[in-house]
Amino acid sequence: DQQVKQNSPSLSVQEGRISILNCDYTNSMFDYFLWYKKYPAEGPTFLISISSIKDKNEDGRFTVFLNKSAKHLSLHIVPSQPGDSAVYFCAATVQGAQKLVFGQGTRLTINP
Amino acid sequence: DTEVTQTPKHLVMGMTNKKSLKCEQHMGHRAMYWYKQKAKKPPELMFVYSYEKLSINESVPSRFSPECPNSSLLNLHLHALQPEDSALYLCASSQDSQGNYGYTFGSGTRLTVV
Numbered sequence: 423d424q425q426v427k428q429n430s431p432s433l434s435v436q437e438g439r440i441s442i443l444n445c446d447y448t449n450s451m452f453d454y455f456l457w458y459k460k461y462p463a464e465g466p467t468f469l470i471s472i473s474s475i476k477d478k479n480e481d482g483r484f485t486v487f488l489n490k491s492a493k494h495l496s497l498h499i500v501p502s503q504p505g506d507s508a509v510y511f512c513a514a515t516v517q518g519a520q521k522l523v524f525g526q527g528t529r530l531t532i533n534p
Numbered sequence: 535d536t537e538v539t540q541t542p543k544h545l546v547m548g549m550t551n552k553k554s555l556k557c558e559q560h561m562g563h564r565a566m567y568w569y570k571q572k573a574k575k576p577p578e579l580m581f582v583y584s585y586e587k588l589s590i591n592e593s594v595p596s597r598f599s600p601e602c603p604n605s606s607l608l609n610l611h612l613h614a615l616q617p618e619d620s621a622l623y624l625c626a627s628s629q630d631s632q633g634n635y636g637y638t639f640g641s642g643t644r645l646t647v648v
Contacts, residue, residue: 426576456636465538465624465639466577511576520565520590522637524576 425449426514428525436533441499443528445512448493452514456522457486457497460509469510470497473517502532536561540625540640548648549615555643557608557625566608567637568600569624577624583608615647 427446435441443457453474458466472479472486472495479486485498499506512525538559547553557566565584569577582590583602591600597619599611608625622644626637 458639463641463644465540465626465641468636468638471636520567520582520584521579521592522577524578526574526576 424526425452426512426523426525428510428512428528430528431526432529432531434531434533435502437504438501441497441502441506441530441532443497443499443510443512443530445495445497445525446493447495447514449514449516449523450493451516452523454515454517455486455488455495456513456515457484458511458513458524459506460511460527466511499530502530504532504534506530507532536638538625538627538638538640540623540643542643543641544644544646546646546648547612547615549617551615552611552613554612555610555623555625555645557610557640558606559627559638560606561627561629561638562605563627563629563638564605565628565630566602567626567628568608568610569626569639571622571624571642573621581610612645615645617647620646 456471457469460466470481470484472488488495509527509529511527513522515522541556568580571577580594581600586602597614601609622642624642625640628637
C-alpha cells in the first residue's frame with residue numbers, strides 16, 4: 423500500500439518557467455510533509471517542509487502548498503533553473519513517529 | 535560540519551562475506567537512521583536509533599545488524615547477504631527524535647552482492 427504517491431515519474435519545464443510537482447497521500451494521520459531533492463550518486467537533500475497546521479510555506483524560489491481535505495501537496499519552483507534538474511521526493515510523517523514515508527519520486531528536467 | 539558521511543561509497547561483497555557500512559555525523563543530532571533504496575524506488579526505512587538506542591526495526595532480516603557505538607556513529611553490519619539485498623544504503627540523522635527540522639542524508643553506500 424503506497425501511502426505517499428507521486429503520480430508523475432517525470433516532468434520537463436523550460437528554464438525560467440514555473441515547475442509544479444505534485445504529491446498525494448492516503449494516511450490522514452500524517453501531519454508533517456517534506457520535499458527532498460536528489461542528484462545521482464548523492465543522498466537526498468532537504469528542501470522545504472510544511473506542518474499540517476499550515477497550508478503554505480515559502481523559502482526563496484520554493485513554495486509548498488498543502489490541501490489537507492484533498493490530501494494533496496505540491497512544490498512550486500519559480501523561476502526554474504538548470505540546476506534544479508534532479509529527482510524530487512515527497513515524504514510524509516507523523517511527528518514523533520520517527521519514520522519518513524517517501525513517494526516514488528519525480529524526475530524534473532529543466533530545459534535551457 | 536553539516537554533513538552525514540558514509541563509507542565506503544561502493545561495496546561489492548560475496549554472499550558469505552561479512553562487511554560493515556559506516557555513518558558519521560558531527561551536528562549533535564540525536565536520531566540516526568538507516569534507509570534502503572532500490573533502483574527506481576523510494577527510500578525505505580530499516581532502523582532508527584534515538585539517543586543511541588534502537589527505537590525502530592522495520593522487520594529487517596537478521597543478516598542486517600545495526601550498531602550505534604556513540605551519538606556520532608552508526609554502523610550497519612552485513613552477513614550472509616543475498617543478491618536481492620543489492621541497493622543504495624542511506625544513512626540519515628535528525629536534530630531531535632521526532633525528526634523535526636528535516637533529516638540530513640548521507641550520499642549512501644552502493645552495495646552489490648554477488
